[in-house]
Structures are given as structure tokens and as C-alpha cells.
Amino acid sequence: MTWTADSILGVWDACCRKFSFPSLGNGHLHLAASRLFLYRSEDDWAMTIEVFGFSPRAGEPEVQVYSSGSNLVNRPGREDFYNDHAWHQHLLNHPHDETRFVFPMESGSWQDGELVASGAREVVVRGNYINLPSRNEYQEAGVEPEDPDRIQVYELCRYLAATRRDLVLCTPEELVVNLPPGLNLVLKLDEWHHPYLSSGETASSTGTFRQVAEVLATGNLSAYHPRESPNTHWKNR
Numbered sequence: 001m002t003w004t005a006d007s008i009l010g011v012w013d014a015c016c017r018k019f020s021f022p023s024l025g026n027g028h029l030h031l032a033a034s035r036l037f038l039y040r041s042e043d044d045w046a047m048t049i050e051v052f053g054f055s056p057r058a059g060e061p062e063v064q065v066y067s068s069g070s071n072l073v074n075r076p077g078r079e080d081f082y083n084d085h086a087w088h089q090h091l092l093n094h095p096h097d098e099t100r101f102v103f104p105m106e107s108g109s110w111q112d113g114e115l116v117a118s119g120a121r122e123v124v125v126r127g128n129y130i131n132l133p134s135r136n137e138y139q140e141a142g143v144e145p146e147d148p149d150r151i152q153v154y155e156l157c158r159y160l161a162a163t164r165r166d167l168v169l170c171t172p173e174e175l176v177v178n179l180p181p182g183l184n185l186v187l188k189l190d191e192w193h194h195p196y197l198s199s200g201e202t203a204s205s206t207g208t209f210r211q212v213a214e215v216l217a218t219g220n221l222s223a224y225h226p227r228e229s230p231n232t233h234w235k236n237r
Helices: 005-017 084-093 135-140 153-163 207-218
Strands: 030-040 045-054 061-069 097-102 122-125 128-131 184-189
Touching: 005 061, 005 207, 030 153, 030 207, 045 153, 045 207, 122 153, 135 153, 184 207
Parallel strands: none
Antiparallel strands: 030 045, 030 184, 045 061, 061 097, 122 128
């Protein structure tokens, strides 16, 4: 198949309709940080979006790694599903997208449900011991704690995203776990205009994704010239 910008957008719009496209405005996730990466070769294309934050449903901070592309690899196996039908349905419903999760912060006594535990002094992020900040340090990082007495886990996530961004987001290896070899990184975005999926927007309804689809289809980096204001910071969600 010869991939055009329209056919790539078709993949993403289908994901939006199935709610498998990343939703930065997800009401179940307290967003802390996100990044977008484009990869391509003469034969294949891929996009990875990572979303770091805290979901009370998951119970611990996580990075959702969403990959879409012409030829994904390392797909889930039969052992990851209840039965053969569920496995085949997953592959049928997600022919060009996959989602993985990474947990950069070690679980431990620092966490008390949705709150940072009283008396906790440090948190371990990818083997690094990091002292928990004072309230003033949260404010200096642009995070205003809601509760005068306790810190929310998502507030700590936002502080770490502001001060230890590379630690809480993915490693290069984690980003490409579902991508075939031979792809080259062609564009990395720390901010962009993302569709509001809850309002019915899709990838093709935003200039950003129309342009990055063109980059992936042609390799022409000048196709990306954003005119919409970035909205991926958690303050916009």
C-alpha cells in the first residue's frame, strides 16, 4: 500500500472514533506531560505519543505510549487475552495502533492512595532518589496545590514533569517497542495542538495532524508549520 497523508489521517480518525487515540482531556487522567514523535523510512511510517500523568483508576503514575504506523511489531500475543476470540478481535480492531504503559515511579510508602503520604520524604524515579519538594517548590514549578494540608499524587507528577521531565517520560527504547527497525526519527514535538476528542474532534480536524501526516507521507519537514496555538500543557486541559 502506498501511504498518503489522507490514508494516514484515516488511520488516526478511525482511532479517534474507537477512543484508542490519546485523549489529553481524559476525565479519568490528571495530565502532567506529553510528547509526540514522528518516524519514517522509504517504506514505513510511525507516530508515537506519550502521555504521563496519574489516573486514580490505575492507582499509580503512568506513561501511556500510543503507537500508530504502517507496520507495527511486538503486538500482544494470545497469552495476553482471555481467549482466541478476544485476541483476534484486538488485532482486527487495532490493525495500525497499539498502546503500552510504562511506570517510571516506583511504588512505595510515599503514596497514600491519591495523596502523597504524610511524612514521606522521597520518591524513586527510574532508580533516582528524589527529595519531595516543599510547597514553595511546587509553586515555583507552576503547580499550585489545591489542599493546604496535603499534596495530591497528580500534583507531584506535574512537579516532576516540570523539573525531571526526561526521567518521567519514556526512554528512546520504550518509545519504539512497537515500531519496526529501520525507521528514522524525523520530528519531535513537546507541544502541539491536539484534538478535543470529547467534543467530537478528530485528528483530521486539526491543522497539526493534517500537517504531520504530510510529513510522514512525504518526508518533507517544511510541511509542518503550525498555525494553531499549542494546547497540550495540562493547564489547557
